[in-house]
Amino acid sequence: MAAVRxxxxxxxSLGYLVCVHHIRSCSRLKxxxxxxxxxxxxxxxxxxxxxxxxxxxxxSVQIVQFKLSDIGEGITEVTxxxxxxxxxxxxxxxxxxxxxxSDKASVTITSRYDGVIRKLYYNVDETAFVGKPLVDIETDxxxxxxxxxxxxxxxxxxxxxxxxxxxxxxxTQATPAVRRLAMENNIKLSEIVGTGKDQRILxxxxxxxxxxxxxxxxxxxxxxxxxxxxxxxxxxPATPKDKAFLMPTPLSKPAxxxxxxxxxxxxxIQKAMVKTMSAALNIPHFGYxxxxxxxxxxxxxxxxxxxxxxxxxxxxxxxxxxxxxxLGLLHYPILNxxxxxxxxxxxxxxxxxxxxxxDTQQGLIVPNVxxxxxxxxxxxAAEVNRLQTLGxxxxxxxxxxxxxxxxxSNIGTIGGTYAKPVILPPEVAIGALGxxxxxxxxxxxxxxxxxxxxxxxxxxxxxIIDGATMARFSNLWKSYLENPASMLLDLK
Numbered sequence: 001m002a003a004v005r006x007x008x009x010x011x012x013s014l015g016y017l018v019c020v021h022h023i024r025s026c027s028r029l030k031x032x033x034x035x036x037x038x039x040x041x042x043x044x045x046x047x048x049x050x051x052x053x054x055x056x057x058x059x060s061v062q063i064v065q066f067k068l069s070d071i072g073e074g075i076t077e078v079t080x081x082x083x084x085x086x087x088x089x090x091x092x093x094x095x096x097x098x099x100x101x102s103d104k105a106s107v108t109i110t111s112r113y114d115g116v117i118r119k120l121y122y123n124v125d126e127t128a129f130v131g132k133p134l135v136d137i138e139t140d141x142x143x144x145x146x147x148x149x150x151x152x153x154x155x156x157x158x159x160x161x162x163x164x165x166x167x168x169x170x171x172t173q174a175t176p177a178v179r180r181l182a183m184e185n186n187i188k189l190s191e192i193v194g195t196g197k198d199q200r201i202l203x204x205x206x207x208x209x210x211x212x213x214x215x216x217x218x219x220x221x222x223x224x225x226x227x228x229x230x231x232x233x234x235x236x237p238a239t240p241k242d243k244a245f246l247m248p249t250p251l252s253k254p255a256x257x258x259x260x261x262x263x264x265x266x267x268x269i270q271k272a273m274v275k276t277m278s279a280a281l282n283i284p285h286f287g288y289x290x291x292x293x294x295x296x297x298x299x300x301x302x303x304x305x306x307x308x309x310x311x312x313x314x315x316x317x318x319x320x321x322x323x324x325x326x327l328g329l330l331h332y333p334i335l336n337x338x339x340x341x342x343x344x345x346x347x348x349x350x351x352x353x354x355x356x357x358x359d360t361q362q363g364l365i366v367p368n369v370x371x372x373x374x375x376x377x378x379x380x381a382a383e384v385n386r387l388q389t390l391g392x393x394x395x396x397x398x399x400x401x402x403x404x405x406x407x408x409s410n411i412g413t414i415g416g417t418y419a420k421p422v423i424l425p426p427e428v429a430i431g432a433l434g435x436x437x438x439x440x441x442x443x444x445x446x447x448x449x450x451x452x453x454x455x456x457x458x459x460x461x462x463x464i465i466d467g468a469t470m471a472r473f474s475n476l477w478k479s480y481l482e483n484p485a486s487m488l489l490d491l492k
Contacts (some may be wrong), residue, residue, distance in 0.1 A: 061140055063118060065133040066097075066111070069175075077129050078102045079267050080122045085135075089117045094180055097135060100128060101268045101362075105398040110175075115139030127267065174201040181206050195399050204399035208370075269363035280422045284462040288470045289418055293482045294436050294452040300484050308381060318356060319380040321408055321433060324480035326352040326372040327490050329406060332473040336405050338426035339464050346464055349405040355424065356384065357409035358391045366424060367396050368404035374492075408433060417455045428461035429470070 068078070078100035085097055091111045099108050119136035122128050174182070174189060178201055182189055185206070192209055194201040266274055297320055308315040329336040329352055337348045355368040367387045369380055390396045406427060411419050412435035419432035434455035441451040456478075460470045480487050 061138060064113060064115070064137050064139050066113065066135045066137050068100075068109070068128050068130050068132060068134045070130050075102045075130065077127050078107070080124055080126055080128055081106065082124065083120060085117050085120075087117055087120060091115065091117060091137070101394075102398075105396050105401050106394050107398070109134065111137070113137050113139040173199065178203050178206060185210060195403070202397070202399055204397045208399075269365060273364060276424060277422060279425050283423050283425065285420075285423060285459050286462045286467060286470075287420060288458045288460070288467065288474060290456055290474055290478060292454045292456060292478050293441075294454045297481050297484055298436070298452045308378060311378070313378065313382050313385055315381050316384065317436070318384055318408075318410060319377045320481065320484065321410075322354050322356070322369060322372050322380050322384075323375075323377050324477050324487065325354060325406065325408060325431070327480060327487060328473050328477045330373065330490070331476060332469060334465060334469060335429045335460070335473055337428055337464070338405075339428060339461065341463075351403075351405065353403050353405045355404035355407035355427075356387065357407065358388065359414065360391050360394070362394050365391055365396065365401065366404065366407060367391060367400040368407075370403070407431070412436060412454065419457045421457060421459045423459055423461060428465060430459050432457040432459075 079102075080098055081101045082099045083097075084099070085091060085095075091097065092114050093111055095111045097109045097111050097117075099106060101107075115137040116139075117135055118138050121133050121135060128134060173194065173196075179189065181203060182192070182201075187206060187209065189201060192201050192205050193199070195205055196202045294317075297317065301315060301317060301320070305315040333348050334346075336352060337346050339346050351370065352372040353368045353370050354372050355366040357364060357366045367390075369375070369383045369387070372380060375383070387396065387400060390400070404424065404427060407421075407424055407430040409419070409421055409430065409432045411432050415435060417434040417437075419434070421430045421432040423430050434457070436452050436454045438450050439453045440448050441453070443449050456474065458470055458474055
């Protein structure tokens with residue numbers, strides 16, 4: 001009996017000790033929570049305490065179908081140009097998977113998962129569709145958590161902590177690769193205005209933001225290595241008699257004669273040209289031509305090209321053409337507009353996003369220099385250099401190829417004097433620039449002199465632009481180029 005009483009007493013004592021230990025532990029936890037709440041100046045109730053639980057490692061492997069997401073601008077299909085991975089390769093987030101070519105631009109697709117490539121759904125040059133599987137990736141469903149690790153479950157973040165993702169109720173949209181690029185450059189996405197579909201922030205928006213902050217043109221990622229042309233051989237220059245027998249070098253080898261017709265599907269830039277030009281020919285065009293005395297611009301460029309070259313930029317005549325056009329558009333904004341025939345309205349564009357037609361191995365592309373009205377000639381030259389470099393490599397982004405409001409086509413780099421350019425909808429005007437050649441002209445004294453002459457051919461939308469307006473704009477543009485010092489009067 002005494003032994004039973006002793007045992008009961010022991011259990012009671014042990015229970016008392018356990019209760020005391022439990023009360024002390026709870027008290028310490030409450031005090032810790034109170035101190036934590038005081039330090040953060042929060043107004044949470046004591047009932048909203050942090051809960052402690054233990055987590056063990058969980059791992060589950062599954063095959064994920066990585067689908068081709070919407071890349072904007074209404075693009076529904078692309079052509080696979082190159083695979084950077086093969087079946088069995090391991091990939092991490094943001095690793096490049098493949099390069100695809102749409103009818104507007106070339107885009108690099110990156111992985112959203114860590115895992116192993118199990119299947120490629122397309123071969124090179126096949127057409128991939130938005131929303132359809134691109135590759136299969138074997139990946140872990142949940143990342144492993146360190147075994148026996150204490151995890152603190154905290155209340156939801158306050159509204160202020162969401163400012164980098166939500167601005168006045170509107171969530172910023174960006175891919176993981178774009179968010180990573182912004183994070184690496186310490187940029188808040190809330191500071192960027194997206195130019196993609198539904199104001200989605202694109203990679204080009206980040207690069208353009210950086211270039212405005214630093215004043216430099218950033219190379220694309222991966223970095224491009226621009227290889228200078230080989231030095232000219234020190235041979236005796238050809239005489240005019242020899243030059244007459246020189247043949248132009250073809251861009252590609254002639255096709256082998258097989259005796260059979262062959263058919264190829266339209267894709268990429270060729271497919272875009274069919275669509276764009278079919279729509280363009282619904283516009284009633286009219287033409288206007290003139291010749292420009294380029295003598296003063298040629299002299300000015302020769303004086304400035306070494307200075308600009310010392311800054312790492314090549315100065316061509318194109319920046320002068322673009323700036324003079326922008327100054328002219330300030331006086332004739334109807335040429336920097338678009339017409340909505342259905343709603344019977346005209347939209348005057350605030351930005352002068354002037355396109356420059358480029359002949360590339362992929363076909364005709366027309367990237368545009370954004371906001372020429374607020375750019376200096378040096379800034380325009382730097383942007384033209386960037387667009388020409390990316391265009392020759394087939395790496396122009398969607399932002400570079402969309403949003404144009406006016407176009408100039410410099411056919412003179414290839415040859416020819418006059419042309420009949422076709423307007424690119426929804427624009428209403430375009431100019432084609434011929435080659436600069438030395439021709440005899442009479443001066444004010446009636447003397448024959450050598451003059452640097454360039455011909456220009458304009459096309460305009462006759463629905464909203466009349467011939468007199470086009471002629472006046474051309475005369476103003478001509479006056480800026482024939483007397484480039486006059487541009488200083490209108491520069492801001």
